[in-house]
Amino acid sequence: MNIYPYTGFHFRVTFGNISGAKNDIAFQSVKGLEIQLETETVKEAGVLDYEHVIPVRAKFSPLILERGVFKPENSWVIGWCKRALMEFTFEPITVTVMLLNEAHQPLITWNLRHTWPKSWKIKDLNAQQGEILVETLELNYNAFTVSS
Numbered sequence: 001m002n003i004y005p006y007t008g009f010h011f012r013v014t015f016g017n018i019s020g021a022k023n024d025i026a027f028q029s030v031k032g033l034e035i036q037l038e039t040e041t042v043k044e045a046g047v048l049d050y051e052h053v054i055p056v057r058a059k060f061s062p063l064i065l066e067r068g069v070f071k072p073e074n075s076w077v078i079g080w081c082k083r084a085l086m087e088f089t090f091e092p093i094t095v096t097v098m099l100l101n102e103a104h105q106p107l108i109t110w111n112l113r114h115t116w117p118k119s120w121k122i123k124d125l126n127a128q129q130g131e132i133l134v135e136t137l138e139l140n141y142n143a144f145t146v147s148s
Helices: 076-087
Strands: 011-015 029-031 035-042 052-060 063-068 093-100 106-122 134-140 143-147
Touching: 011 076, 052 143, 076 106, 076 134
Parallel strands: none
Antiparallel strands: 011 093, 029 063, 035 052, 063 134, 093 106, 106 134, 106 143
16 A cells, blocks of 8 residues: 555656557656536526536646657657648547556556647757757647546
């Protein structure tokens, strides 16, 4: 039984049933595993001291993935993004984010359904800094399930 909180630095991201190159799953950052309830305010006639706030539906934040840039032609993920963003050909897939233990086994798994690329950004090029060039993928998804 684990009595300590998990650390968030050892994880893996997979894209559907694609068994691409290792650089396609080597992300330095994952953000956006978030769910919120949208609400609706209802005013009741004759009641002036409060309003009813009713939950309406779940809303999921975009998934944001960051990693160092590789040659686009060597990446299935970037090809998938380019087809959606440049050719308007969408291939929604399930994206899986796994938090891993020291034996590289999943501790927690998030399965994001009906995922498609929303944006692909390249960090600014700057001759005065010797940093790794980073690309950011923003993915939209309908919902996620979580399991451990």
